[in-house]
Each structure stands twice: as structure tokens, then as C-alpha cells.
Amino acid sequence: MSSQVVTRFAPSPTGFLHIGGARTALFNWLYARGRGGKFLLRIEDTDRERSTPEATEAILKGLDWLGLDHDGDVISQFENAARHTEVAQQLLAEGKAYKCFATQDEIQAFRDAARAEGKSTLYRSPWRDAAPETHPDAPYVVRIKAPQGGETVIRDQVQGDVTIRNDQLDDMVLLRSDGTPVYMLAVVVDDHDMGVTHVIRGDDHLNNAARQMMIYDAMGWDVPVWAHIPLIHGPDGKKLSKRHGALGVDEYQKMGYPAAGMRNYLARLGWSHGDDEFFTDDQAKEWFDLGGIGKSPARFDFKKLENLSGQHIAASDDAALLHELQAFLAATGEPALSDDKVVVLRKAMYCLKTGAKTFPQLIEKAEFALADRPIQPDEKAAKNLDDVSRSILMELTPHLQNASWSRDDLEGVANQFAEARDMKFGKLAGPLRAALAGRAATPSVFDMMLVLGREETIARLTDAAG
Numbered sequence: 001m002s003s004q005v006v007t008r009f010a011p012s013p014t015g016f017l018h019i020g021g022a023r024t025a026l027f028n029w030l031y032a033r034g035r036g037g038k039f040l041l042r043i044e045d046t047d048r049e050r051s052t053p054e055a056t057e058a059i060l061k062g063l064d065w066l067g068l069d070h071d072g073d074v075i076s077q078f079e080n081a082a083r084h085t086e087v088a089q090q091l092l093a094e095g096k097a098y099k100c101f102a103t104q105d106e107i108q109a110f111r112d113a114a115r116a117e118g119k120s121t122l123y124r125s126p127w128r129d130a131a132p133e134t135h136p137d138a139p140y141v142v143r144i145k146a147p148q149g150g151e152t153v154i155r156d157q158v159q160g161d162v163t164i165r166n167d168q169l170d171d172m173v174l175l176r177s178d179g180t181p182v183y184m185l186a187v188v189v190d191d192h193d194m195g196v197t198h199v200i201r202g203d204d205h206l207n208n209a210a211r212q213m214m215i216y217d218a219m220g221w222d223v224p225v226w227a228h229i230p231l232i233h234g235p236d237g238k239k240l241s242k243r244h245g246a247l248g249v250d251e252y253q254k255m256g257y258p259a260a261g262m263r264n265y266l267a268r269l270g271w272s273h274g275d276d277e278f279f280t281d282d283q284a285k286e287w288f289d290l291g292g293i294g295k296s297p298a299r300f301d302f303k304k305l306e307n308l309s310g311q312h313i314a315a316s317d318d319a320a321l322l323h324e325l326q327a328f329l330a331a332t333g334e335p336a337l338s339d340d341k342v343v344v345l346r347k348a349m350y351c352l353k354t355g356a357k358t359f360p361q362l363i364e365k366a367e368f369a370l371a372d373r374p375i376q377p378d379e380k381a382a383k384n385l386d387d388v389s390r391s392i393l394m395e396l397t398p399h400l401q402n403a404s405w406s407r408d409d410l411e412g413v414a415n416q417f418a419e420a421r422d423m424k425f426g427k428l429a430g431p432l433r434a435a436l437a438g439r440a441a442t443p444s445v446f447d448m449m450l451v452l453g454r455e456e457t458i459a460r461l462t463d464a465a466g
């Protein structure tokens with residue numbers, strides 16, 4: 001048997017890819033990618049009523065945006081149904097499962113009686129040890145023979161050893177009376193057949209693990225390494241709600257967080273590596289380990305997300321960032337950038353990416369590069385274009401016109417101009433921002449001049465001064 005790590009993400013396609021699911025996917029991806037392993041994707045679509053192709057599409061899109069690529073084909077659990085049934089039949093043939101002919105009424109009567117006597121209401125079927133000759137010609141379910149004594153221990157990498165008394169496990173149904181396999185069976189068979197070595201998933205599945213272990217044991221299959229991760233809570237420690245950020249990942253894309261920042265933040269949500277907050281994908285892949293996952297629920301915090309997002313924007317390669325910005329515009333239904341604007345933005349990216357925490361903030365800073373003449377100052381900027389300011393601009397413009405258009409020279413000209421008039425440079429900056437960008441908050445005036453070039457800069461200054 002190969003020792004290659006194989007993880008999987010196994011979402012149920014009943015809605016968007018929410019933030020908790022995205023984190024689960026990320027943890028599995030990091031674990032596999034950091035170990036030269038495989039990361040598989042299985043869509044758990046056996047619930048035909050609740051599963052929709054749109055939801056599958058949304059999950060695939062969300063993973064794609066987050067950059068969590070999977071190996072091999074997307075697996076549909078539903079399509080494996082025949083194999084799930086085959087395993088149940090094998091257990092039946094080996095006497096590890098049995099046909100149970102009890103009717104719903106009989107099961108209910110058993111429970112009522114148990115309740116009345118103060119006993120466990122877990123159903124104990126009289127058919128467990130019934131001889132086949134006694135089987136009626138009637139509908140039946142197939143149940144697994146749960147171990148009757150002792151304990152089941154889940155050796156969980158996050159929760160530690162979780163012990164469950166076997167008398168708390170019932171003879172779980174494997175095949176329903178219409179012959180369809182149950183979900184719990186499907187998960188185990190698929191995980192086994194896909195060669196999954198590590199199951200990292202939400203701790204809402206911890207109880208399932210004990211029941212799933214019955215199937216592994218009955219089949220004599222290796223149990224995967226389990227890691228049940230605590231769910232994500234809101235900043236107030238309560239269950240994550242929409243208000244807290246329990247949204248589809250597509251909403252985060254639309255809010256303008258870069259995927260790298262999102263990955264970094266989600267990795268930190270419940271996992272840590274010392275005090276490291278900001279890290280690259282390569283570092284995360286190298287560092288990620290199950291031992292670093294916390295036992296208590298992580299709290300979602302937009303401030304931290306913003307902070308990391310800003311750091312990733314600043315650290316991004318200019319071309320890649322521009323590309324992602326274009327994808328952001330497309331995702332939010334904004335018109336695509338013209339070729340000219342793409343060129344200017346590419347030139348401007350170096351001075352846009354510092355200090356912008358999200359793409360909307362970056363676009364705000366990019367106003368000078370995106371706007372066309374004549375520049376329309378907003379209300380704040382217009383205050384910097386009163387008569388005095390306009391005459392200052394009119395005087396300054398010819399000086400700039402003769403500058404060599406290097407940063408040093410532009411700075412020199414502006415400073416000299418201010419000094420000669422006993423003016424603080426700040427007095428000059430406001431009108432320049434207003435003239436060049438129509439905004440009060442912009443990148444540095446020299447960066448704007450360098451990006452726009454001499455001709456465009458002079459034209460904008462002349463427009464404003466006139």
C-alpha cells in the first residue's frame with residue numbers, strides 16, 4: 001500500500017460554498033499539497049431532493065476562486081450507489097449484516113415500551129439472529145450488526161481519543177426497504193475506494209465517525225486518520241450567522257478580498273503556527289499540520305480578514321493583482337476595463353497596492369488612472385480648487401512642464417516652488433490631488449504624475465487651473 005496522503009472535500013450540494021466548507025476544503029488541500037499528496041473532491045449528492053446542479057456549480061466556482069484545485073475528476077457519490085449496495089450485500093453474505101423485517105409500527109411500539117420502562121430507546125431488532133427460514137416474504141431493510149459490548153474509540157487528531165460505549169450504537173440501517181444505500185454507508189465506501197487516508201471535516205460529523213467505524217471494522221478496512229475541526233463562531237462566540245460572515249465564498253469575492261488573503265485568513269481560522277499571522281501559500285503548505293488545529297471554535301473577525309487581505313494585496317505581483325482585479329470587476333457585474341485602462345492600471349499598480357485592504361479600496365485609489373479628462377472633482381476635492389488654489393496651479397504648471405519627469409526632479413520642482421512662496425508642500429498637494437484625480441485621498445501626487453505622464457498631467461493641471 002502506498003503511503004501517499006489522500007484527503008478529500010465532500011460537500012453536500014444543497015447551497016453555496018459557505019465559509020465553513022471553504023475552510024474545511026482549505027485544510028484538506030493544505031494537508032495534501034504540503035505532503036505531495038492528493039486532494040480529491042466528492043460531491044455528496046445522494047439526497048436527490050436537496051441536491052441541485054446549481055449548488056454543485058457554486059461549490060466548484062467557489063473552490064476555483066479560492067484556488068483550491070483538486071486531483072482527478074469530480075466524484076459524484078450518487079453515481080457510486082451500486083457499489084455502496086454491493087458492500088451492504090457483502091456484509092449480509094458474511095453474516096455481518098442482516099435483513100430486518102420490522103415495520104415502522106413495530107419499531108415505534110418498541111420505543112414506546114422502552115421509554116415507559118426507562119430503558120434506552122435504541123432499536124434492538126428481533127431479526128438480528130433470526131434464521132433465514134423464518135424470513136417472511138415482506139419488505140426489509142439491511143442493518144449492520146453493531147458490536148454489542150465494549151467501546152469504540154475514535155482516535156481523533158484534534159479532539160483526542162473519543163470513546164463511545166458500544167451499547168450506545170444501534171444496528172444502523174445500511175440499505176433502506178427500497179434497496180437504496182444510506183448516506184453513512186456511502187461515505188465509508190467512497191472514502192475507502194478513493195483511498196482517503198485522512199478525513200478532515202467539521203466536528204458536527206464526530207458522532208458519525210463512531211457509526212462509520214462499524215462499517216470499516218466489519219469490512220476489515222483501515223480506518224482513516226480523523227481530524228474533526230471545531231466549527232466557526234461569530235466574534236461574540238455564538239454560532240456563525242449571516243451577520244457574522246456566514247456567507248458563500250462568492251460574497252467574499254464580491255466584497256473584494258483577494259483569494260490569497262482569504263486563504264491566509266481561513267487557514268488562521270482554527271489553526272495556528274506560532275504567532276504567524278501573515279504567510280504565503282508555500283509557507284502554509286509547509287507548516288500546516290493537524291497538531292496546530294485548536295480544540296475550541298475559532299471566531300470570525302472581519303478586521304483580521306481585512307488586515308491580511310491588505311497585506312496580500314501589497315505583496316502581490318502587479319500583473320497577477322491586475323488580473324484578479326479584472327476578475328473582481330467581472331464578478332461584481334462591472335464593465336470590463338478598456339485596453340488603455342489596463343495599461344495605465346498596470347503602470348499604476350505599484351502605488352495602488354499599498355494601503356488598499358480590498359479591491360474596492362484599490363479602485364478608489366485608482367480613480368486618477370481610471371478617470372478621463374475633464375476630471376470631475378468630488379465635493380471634498382472641489383474645496384481644494386478655490387480661486388487661490390487655481391492660481392497656484394496656474395503658476396506651478398509651467399515649472400512642471402519643464403521638469404525631466406523623474407521623481408527626484410518633480411519633487412525638486414514642487415518643493416522649490418513651495419519654498420519660494422513660503423508655502424508648506426501640503427498646500428500644494430491638495431490642489432494637485434484635486435486636479436489630477438478629482439479626489440482628496442489619492443496615491444502620492446508624484447506617483448500620479450509619473451503614472452499619467454507629462455502630457456496628461458499638464459493637461460489635467462491646465463484644465464483645473466483654467
Ligand code: GLU
Nearest residue numbers: 010011012044187201205
Ligand atoms: N457531506 C458532508 C457535509 O457537507 C461532509 C461529510 C464528510 O466530510 O464526511 O457536511
